[in-house]
Amino acid sequence: MTQAIDIFLQEIADIFAFTRKDALEMIVAFHEEMENGLKGKRSSLKMLPSFTRRPKGNEKGNVLAIDLGGTNMRVLAVRLLGNGKVETIGVKRFSLEKDIVSKTEDVFFDFIADCVSVFLKEHDLDFSCEVGFTFSFPVVQTSISSGILVSWTKGFTVEGVEGHDVVGLLSKAFKRKGLESLKLVALVNDTVGTLVTKSYANPLCDLGVILGTGTNAAYPERIDRIKKYKGPWDSDEMIINIEWGGFDRIKRTIYDEKLDRDSENPGNQRMEKMVSGRYLGEIARLIIKEAFNKGFFGAKAIKDYFSKPYSLTTEKLSLLASDGDTINASGTESISYEDIWAIKEIGRTVSKRAARIAATAIASVVTHMDRNLASEHIIAVDGSLFEKYRGFREHMEIMLEEIFQDSKDKIQLSLTHDGSGIGAAIIAASLSFR
Ligand code: ADP
Ligand code: MG
Secondary structure, three states, rough: OOOHHHHHHHHHHHHHOHHHHHHHHHHHHHHHHHHHHHEEEOOOOEEEEEOOOOOOOOOOOEEEEEEEEOEEEEEEEEEEOOOOOOEEEEEEEOOOHHHHOOHHHHHHHHHHHHHHHHHHHHHOOOOOOOOEEEEOOEEEEEEEOEEOOOOOOOOOOEEEEEEEEEHHHHHHHHHHHHOOOEEEEEEEEEEHHHHHHHHHHHHOOOEEEEEEEEEEEEEEEEEHHHEEEEEEOOOOOOEOOOOOOOOOOOOHHHHHHHHHOOOOOOOOOHHHHHHHHHHHHHHHHHHHHHHOOOOOOOOHHHHOOOOOOOOOOHHHHHHHHHOOOOOOOOOOOOOOOOHHHHHHHHHHHHHHHHHHHHHHHHHHHHHHHOOOOOOOOEEEEEEEEHHHEEEEHHHHHHHHHHHHHHHHEEEEEEEOOOHHHHHHHHHHHHHHOO
């Protein structure tokens, strides 16, 4: 049996391989999709104008930020010191339970407003200040302080939000909860926030990337290249939210196809479903299930443990990879060392491909901005997948080296904490500062 599972694992490794050739082909396709998106032509990359540019580093003030991620929501109060430095006055995390993210619009936004109230009380703050709202979903903005949700991603299904202005909905909730003194001045995507936070401190930063529940990125684009934007703008650059999770020109396996078919948003977010934290555990689970059905695993406990969709989280997979956890199967039957080894191997295969695709997406955007890598590029990366998944970052570095060889050092990945929240605060402050 050992041999048979080895052959199965090798087949899995083969179909999940993402080679240098695949990467170079993906870069060409990615450039085409970026160009088309910027022109307003059909593209799997939405290339959304953010109505903001990079900060100068001298912006000052006290501001509040609300950071709505995929798994958590955070409220932050920060002080910008004006020399590229940010002081956090307070921060509180609230978890977004399933029963909140699947309710109706009023329940959802009341929840957010309540969290802000709790935060202000706890920190004894009642300043009527500017608020930046980081909303990490695809939004079509018409100004810095308004934007319409295109479609929910990452498992959210709150009714009455798609097609509506999320700032308007949150403002109404603020009114209902007596928080009308807070001024919602900036609607920011988490990728934009991450880029802005790092570039506030370091002007060499020109890409913000999220590798968390979902995946996406934002970069500063020359205004003359944003062909679809005809409105007024007071700078030569505007940050573009790529929405790269939607990129769909990558070959998929039968496991990716199954995951997609059974998801809340079939056909959408194809790259995200191959790369991000919400999905890696599930891809691994589908492979484990297949291996079990083929009779490769000894213990029936494995079937029970992995039978429910999304029961294997990416966090769990990561803990297994770093030997920080074992599978706590119910019942008396224990899972053999060999079986656990095979499960870990599946996790390695799935996460390695994810990291290589993510690195290739970074390489695509960098070469769109700077074809021959003439300058240095600091890439701000936020998200638990990048930060905590053992080997993820290393696999990304290896892929970048395969792509760029000797020039690889021109690209530096830099973990950026809380960028998604602090960036919104920086943008909010810069609006009152200008
Ligand atoms: P968000 O995307 O909501 O801002 P995070 O950046 O924390 O939040 O990403 C959450 C995702 O990261 C989840 O999908 C979770 O499974 C995954 N995750 C959490 N902890 C770990 C870990 N230790 N290793 C790998 N992935 C993790
Ligand atoms: Mg986040």
